[in-house]
Amino acid sequence: MTIEQTTLLAGLNEPQKRAVTTTDGPLLILAGPGSGKTRVITHRMAYLVQHEQISPWRILGVTFTNKAAKEMRDRLEKLVGVSESKEMTIGTFHAICARVLRIEADHLAPLGLNKSFVILDTEEQTALIKQAVKDLNLDEKQNKPTTMQALISRAKNDLLGPEQMAEQAAKYIEEVAARVYKVYQKLLRANNSVDFDDLLLLTEQLWRREPDVLHHYQMRWQFIHVDEFQDCNLPQYKLIRLLGYGTSDRHEGLGNVCVVGDDDQMIYSWRGASSENVIRFEEDFPRAKIIMLEQNYRSTQSILDAAQNVVRRNRLRKDKKLWTALGSGEKIMVYEAYNEEEEGLFTAREIMRLLARGEIEKRGDVAVMYRTNAQSRAIEEQFLRANIPYKVIGSRKFYERKEIKDMVAYLRLLLNNHDELSLKRILGGRRRPL
Incomplete structure (x- = not known):
């Protein structure tokens, strides 16, 4: 060796x-x-x-x-x-x-794409789907762009094109999404752009x-x-x-x-x-x-x-026997609260109890996890009442900030003069000296 x-x-x-x-x-x-x-x-x-x-x-x-x-x-x-x-x-x-795809761009030419194609983020995809819904004279309230976007993405994840999606549609909303999908793809190509699924x-x-x-x-x-x-x-x-x-x-x-x-x-x-x-x-x-x-x-x-x-109750899995050399550790405690307010109150009181008994040195030793962002409200309210400082993780990402997206729109339009989405963003904002 x-x-x-x-x-x-x-x-x-x-x-x-x-x-x-x-x-x-x-x-x-x-x-x-x-x-x-x-x-x-x-x-x-x-x-x-x-x-x-x-x-x-x-x-x-x-x-x-x-x-x-x-x-x-x-x-x-x-x-x-x-x-x-x-x-x-x-x-x-x-x-x-x-x-x-950029290296093999010659093979994309029949699709109307070149090596300078733009990759749209979620917000830009939604804007293009809104345009597709409008072009089809559909009611945006009944056919929400976010719903259309999710259904189209699911179809792409199943390797289905618009025609295949239409053939396999089991519900009316899926039939509508297939029509939106077809127009959406044309708009993507007209802008020399792709989405992440593409x-x-x-x-x-x-x-x-x-x-x-x-x-x-x-x-x-x-x-x-x-x-x-x-x-x-x-x-x-x-x-x-x-x-x-x-x-x-x-x-x-x-x-x-x-x-x-x-x-x-x-x-x-x-x-x-x-x-x-x-x-x-x-x-x-x-x-x-x-x-x-x-x-x-x-x-x-x-x-x-x-x-x-x-x-272990899940099907289609390989059984494993996980073990550790770190010892048995503390027992897990389960508390069933009556409602979300009581859940938040219990969490705040438990943190104060741990501090009072010296089981934790500082509040920063505690992490509170929840399944959805909406669940943070009840917990935050109880923390404010108990004067427990906290920090919520998961703020808006840097490249999702409006001012950054505005600047990127200028750069993308310079690179790809077919990018109508970026042009609309530039023209649709507040007045800027040209």
Whole structure:
């Protein structure tokens, strides 16, 4: 064992070491919460470079958020160095697909797109859908743009075009959405723009219809790593399958696909994520090895046992036996309040009790989590009455601020003179000297 190999494997438990060193063929890593999956996936990528002598240029790492992609990049810089980590392709599905589509822009010309296409955010998509509803002389109150947007997005996540959506419509609202979808797509193309769902859809279509283009990327990214695999929707799964396996006619993928996830932590079912991903993977990659990461480094055993007893009732999951070396810990307390006001009052009193008994040093040691933003009102009211200072996490993001979006509209119009949405934003605001 070399010094580099020893360093990479130091501090890993046995299942983690197997996951890092199993580099040939498809691999499914089922990682329980707090089991060190990010460490495993980054060490595996580093192991390929340092021990297997794989060129970093051949390695792909896919995440679900920009923050996760940055964390992966930062860790790899420490493991393999800045220059080699930069050669790896690391990013979200959407970012990688956007890059592919700009490189292969010649294939988008029949769709009315060029490499300067604009990616619309949620607010801009809603504006365009409003325009589509208006063009169809539909009542906006009865056919809310947000509802149309959700139905169109769901159709795209199911790889359905407007005609297919219309054929499969089971309700009147879905028939209307299919009509809006058709006009919406025309408006997108007229603006040389795409939405986030299009990035996945267009890349899947490109690779499926252009086998030579697909083969180029199969040879480029010979070792594929996918984090949070349980949250993949159908287009994302199809992209993984195309790269790692190929099409039904040409099986030219090398099969070196490593997916890491936990079917018990699926949180994106509303946008097409499916618990069947694990089953699909095993069917499409029958040679796949399965490694369970069951040691938890974050929680106590009482928390793990409670969580397992809840999720064990779920169907279509692989059973895991999560354990920890951190001891049993405090018992979990459940309090059933009469209403939301009583729930807020209990929370405030519990914080004051913990402070009075010295069980916590400061209020900053406490985190209060709720399922929806609307639930914060009752809690905030009780905190104000009890004079408990607090900070609500989740304010408007920087790039969603009006003044920033105004400035970006100018820049986008300079880059893409077909961008009518940006022009309308500029002309629709307060008067500006020209």
